[in-house]
Amino acid sequence: MQYSDDIIDALSIDCVIxxxxxxxxYVLLVKHGIGPTLGQWALPGSWIRYNESIDEAAxxxxxxQTAVGNIYLEQFKTFGDLERFPARRxxxxxxxxLVNIENFELHAGPTEADVQWFKVWDVPKMAxxxxxxxxxxxxxxxxxxxxxxIGFNLLPPKFxxxxxxxxxxxxxxxxxxxSNFRKKFLKMNLLVDTKxxxxxxxxxxxxxxxxxxxxxxxxxxxxxIFEV
Amino acid sequence: MQYSDDIIDALSIDCVIxxxxxxxxYVLLVKHGIGPTLGQWALPGSWIRYNESIDEAAxxxxxxQTAVGNIYLEQFKTFGDLERFPARRxxxxxxxxLVNIENFELHAGPTEADVQWFKVWDVPKMAxxxxxxxxxxxxxxxxxxxxxxIGFNLLPPKFxxxxxxxxxxxxxxxxxxxSNFRKKFLKMNLLVDTKxxxxxxxxxxxxxxxxxxxxxxxxxxxxxIFEV
DNA sequence: TCAAAAGTGTTTCAAGTACACCCATGA
DNA sequence: TCATGGGTGTACTTGAAACACTTTTGA
Numbered sequence: 001m002q003y004s005d006d007i008i009d010a011l012s013i014d015c016v017i018x019x020x021x022x023x024x025x026y027v028l029l030v031k032h033g034i035g036p037t038l039g040q041w042a043l044p045g046s047w048i049r050y051n052e053s054i055d056e057a058a059x060x061x062x063x064x065q066t067a068v069g070n071i072y073l074e075q076f077k078t079f080g081d082l083e084r085f086p087a088r089r090x091x092x093x094x095x096x097x098l099v100n101i102e103n104f105e106l107h108a109g110p111t112e113a114d115v116q117w118f119k120v121w122d123v124p125k126m127a128x129x130x131x132x133x134x135x136x137x138x139x140x141x142x143x144x145x146x147x148x149x150i151g152f153n154l155l156p157p158k159f160x161x162x163x164x165x166x167x168x169x170x171x172x173x174x175x176x177x178x179s180n181f182r183k184k185f186l187k188m189n190l191l192v193d194t195k196x197x198x199x200x201x202x203x204x205x206x207x208x209x210x211x212x213x214x215x216x217x218x219x220x221x222x223x224x225i226f227e228v
Numbered sequence: 229m230q231y232s233d234d235i236i237d238a239l240s241i242d243c244v245i246x247x248x249x250x251x252x253x254y255v256l257l258v259k260h261g262i263g264p265t266l267g268q269w270a271l272p273g274s275w276i277r278y279n280e281s282i283d284e285a286a287x288x289x290x291x292x293q294t295a296v297g298n299i300y301l302e303q304f305k306t307f308g309d310l311e312r313f314p315a316r317r318x319x320x321x322x323x324x325x326l327v328n329i330e331n332f333e334l335h336a337g338p339t340e341a342d343v344q345w346f347k348v349w350d351v352p353k354m355a356x357x358x359x360x361x362x363x364x365x366x367x368x369x370x371x372x373x374x375x376x377x378i379g380f381n382l383l384p385p386k387f388x389x390x391x392x393x394x395x396x397x398x399x400x401x402x403x404x405x406x407s408n409f410r411k412k413f414l415k416m417n418l419l420v421d422t423k424x425x426x427x428x429x430x431x432x433x434x435x436x437x438x439x440x441x442x443x444x445x446x447x448x449x450x451x452x453i454f455e456v
Numbered sequence: 457t458c459a460a461a462a463g464t465g466t467t468t469c470a471a472g473t474a475c476a477c478c479c480a481t482g483a
Numbered sequence: 484t485c486a487t488g489g490g491t492g493t494a495c496t497t498g499a500a501a502c503a504c505t506t507t508t509g510a
Binding site: 050 | 238239276280285303317
């Protein structure tokens with residue numbers, strides 16, 4: 001963390017970044033390299049500058065601390081309890097995003113000692129109220145995923161239906177019926193058959209699909225419902 | 229608006245308060261009585277003090293400016309674009325609530341020239357980006373009402389199914405089928421028959437229902453779905 | 457006896473659930 | 484030929500949608 005004149009001193013941003021790999025859901029944490037929380041794990045986060053919007057700040061902060069950049073961060077909730085930051089009064093705006101782990105190489109920023117993905121069901125102790133923020137965001141995600149088909153960013157550009165199913169199972173932490181999941185998703189016409197197949201698998205090769213953003217946006221406008 | 233040492237100067241709160249009366253949905257606005265926005269309508273809002281949580285601040289501000297107090301305000305979204313507040317950089321946390329208009333007598337606070345309910349489909353010009361905040365909140369409400377049965381605060385403690393229907397029609401701005409709406413709501417077991425009837429109506433008296441908060445909370449835990 | 461709203465019933469169709477079963481492929 | 488996951492089909496049940504109909508009440 002750095003203190004400087006051009007930041008708003010009572011206001012910070014923290015990012016909850018979810019990633020997915022091999023049936024497991026992960027969250028991105030940094031280990032603080034300076035300051036009173038030295039050595040503690042925490043959500044990537046820092047101060048907002050006077051000359052940037054909060055959306056811009058979220059991206060800058062995440063990118064500088066973890067090298068995960070140029071992603072779509074969505075605002076989640078603002079946390080403003082009196083005791084949440086012990087040193088002084090700080091209100092924090094939480095952002096979240098879903099990313100494909102394999103698209104990013106992690107690099108700790110100048111004030112971070114380490115950056116790592118942690119399985120969401122097995123996270124370490126975190127600084128400040130970051131555990132609360134994380135848990136609140138995870139249950140928000142669980143809820144959200146049941147109402148709109150999100151999470152395509154967590155997968156490779158071309159993916160199989162089983163991968164998608166496993167992603168949903170990871171987020172919801174529960175088993176789903178393969179056949180019905182398949183039908184439900186295909187009926188939405190959100191997935192496009194790439195006409196390609198899996199390679200080098202020791203079983204029948206699955207069709208690779210990609211996610212169609214145009215169709216997704218049209219559905220969003222209409223305010224669609226999606227139940228897993 | 230008041231400037232003082234004990235407030236966080238880059239951060240404010242604005243409240244979108246919805247009310248309902250006779251098939252119409254309203255929003256609560258104040259007319260500024262001092263400062264550069266003198267005479268303009270705006271959402272009730274002001275600065276956050278160092279010694280209060282943001283939830284407390286929201287309640288204090290709303291109450292002092294409009295006399296609408298002791299209600300459940302829920303955080304909605306934080307707005308932080310660079311140009312949203314012309315004088316200097318201010319980020320605002322928007323809260324919203326649904327209240328029964330008849331439970332409150334409006335009183336303008338010391339810095340407000342007026343307080344009034346406006347029909348949501350016919351609001352005046354507003355200061356800053358308050359129109360954007362309001363519209364964003366209204367569409368959020370529309371979406372929310374379709375997924376969970378909210379809005380009971382907007383009605384009297386005992387209400388008829390037609391009143392509830394009209395509330396939903398007001399929020400969604402669309403006609404709904406009486407019979408199906410009835411069936412859907414009753415099946416949820418969320419409404420309790422008070423065994424009382426409407427009085428002095430020139431037609432068959434309707435059953436008065438009340439909303440059961442315990443049942444509602446149980447349903448919330450399970451993460452229920454509700455479609456209008 | 458009429459208007460107005462309360463309240464019930466019915467038919468149709470879409471969609472969710474559970475689960476059995478066949479297919480393709482490499483080891 | 485077996486294990487593994489891919490993919491299809493079906494029977495059952497629930498629930499949404501549309502709408503006609505009966506009931507109650509005061510004017």
